Amino acid sequence: MVSRFGDALRTSALPLLAVRLTDDPLVVASVTACGYLPWLLFxxxxxxxxxxxxxRRAMWLVDTVRGVLVAGFALAVGLGHASVPLLIALAFSLTALQTLFDNAATALLPSLVERGALGSANARLMTGQQLAGGLLAAPFVPLLLTAGAFTPFATDAGTYLVAAALVASLRIRPPEREPRAAGSTLRSxxxxxxxxxxxxxxxxxxxxxxxLCNIGMGALIATLAxxxxxxxxxxxSGYVAAMxxxxxGSLAGGFVAQRIARRTGRVRALLYGCALQTGSLLLIGSVRHVAALVAGMVLLGAMTMVWNVNQVTLMQQRGPESMVGRIAAAFRTASVSGAPLGAFLGGAVAGLYGLNAPALLAAVLFASAVAALIPVRGPDVSVVAPENGGATAHPGR
Known part of the structure; x- marks a missing residue:
């Protein structure tokens, strides 16, 4: 939560700083684009x-390095040496390091709690992150900027170092791993x-x-303004109300995600949540009223949190413990590749069919995601996966 608060400060302040340095929209957009590129590459x-x-060690070392990088950037901004290439280098470097941090964090959680408690732990963690990054951090950015353009970045550096100390203090049980085969490579x-x-x-x-859902969300978010x-x-004001x-809605979804999963099973929670998101997107794209937009965004945010909690928990519970990081990486790489593709599609259909068309396109994509989940909607099964990269045969697969 601490580093997520700082991340929100930095990601809000970087575009504002970029606008001060250039009025070229393509150059400004490139700063944000560099936040996607490392996920596709690494x-x-x-x-x-x-x-x-x-x-655990990887996480606190990464946060320490990120803290030092952002502190150096804050110093450069404070001394008047900020530039667009420096912004791009910072955005790229931080996200490259994040590919290790986020996958390590997903793989670490089963070492901290029992597998049966993973759903509740994920719900609390993601709700806290949303609270810190989605609601608490945003109002601080204008206040910090009044004290100087460097202050959001200096604050972000401090949160990284505090987070590194907190992670380093964790006491965990080492994950059960078989020794790597001789000659094993990262590629294999x-x-x-x-x-x-x-x-x-x-x-x-x-x-x-x-x-499919991330392509839809990319189309919606890219054209929402x-x-x-x-x-x-x-x-x-309408845009602020929507966000x-x-x-x-995301906060509310964090509180009910585990309760829904207990009643329906995790896969069915995903399916039902995705169906509700489809309805919310149809509401947003077809009813020309701010109240419909706000209601649709609340429901979309709530079910997105239900999706995130149960998706991550499924990965942690069904995947071999020695492969959770790699499975999480595959999911995240798919997510990131979907977002820019969706943004391109959203812009294209908005120009061809109208500004509400991206929301309706997103509804079609979410409905397709529902169809993809229907064949696996059976009751959840307990999975104890081997450590050799395979998967045991269980009913429901």
Missing amino acids: GLLGGALADRVDQ EVGAGLRALGRDRVLRAVCLATL LHVTRWLDAGD TAYSA
Whole structure:
């Protein structure tokens, strides 16, 4: 939560700083684009490394390095040496390090709690992250910027170092791993993780559904400002209301995600949540009223959190413990590849069919994700996976 608060400060402040340095929209957008690129380049590699190393140590070392990098950047901004290439280098470097941190964090959690408690732990963790990054951090950015353009970055550096100290203090049980085979390489380990994911019918379907949903979300988010300010004519205040509604819905979803899973099973929780998201997108794209937008965004945010909690928990419970990092990396790489593709599609359909068309396109993609989940909607089964990269045969796969 501490580093997520700092991340939110930095990601909000970077575009604002970029706008001060250039008025070229393409150059400004390139700063954000560099936040996606390392996941496409290094996401699978980060997952393989996360399964090889001491995950707790990797996390606090990464946060320490990120803290030093951001502190140096804050110093450069404070001394008047900020530049667009420096912004791009920072965004790229931090996300490259994040590919290891996030996959290690996903793989580490089963070492901290029992597998039966993973759902509750994920729900609390993601709700806290949403609270810190989605609601608490945003109001601080304008206040910090009044004290100087460097202050959000200096604060972010401090949160990284505090987070590193907290992670280093964790006491965990070492994960059970078989020794790596002689001659094993990162490439072969990435391949083994992908094969393990491909052999699990449930995880394979969830991964496909995740990709479809992220294409839809990319289309919606990339054009949401135009949807709100032009199609709805709701102005900047309408856009703020939409994003606030999404964050509020996400918090609510964090509180009910585990309860829904207990009643329906995790796969069915994903399926029902995705069906509700489809309805919310149809509401957003077809009803030309701010109230419909706000209601749709609340429901979309709530079910997105239900999706995230149960998707991650499924990976942790069904995947071999020695491969959780690689399976998580495959999911995240699919997510990131879907977002820019969706943004491109959203812009194209908005120009061809109208500014509400991306929301309707997203609804179609979410409905396709529901269809992908229907064949694996059976009751959850307990999975104890071997450590050799394979998967045991269980009913329901």
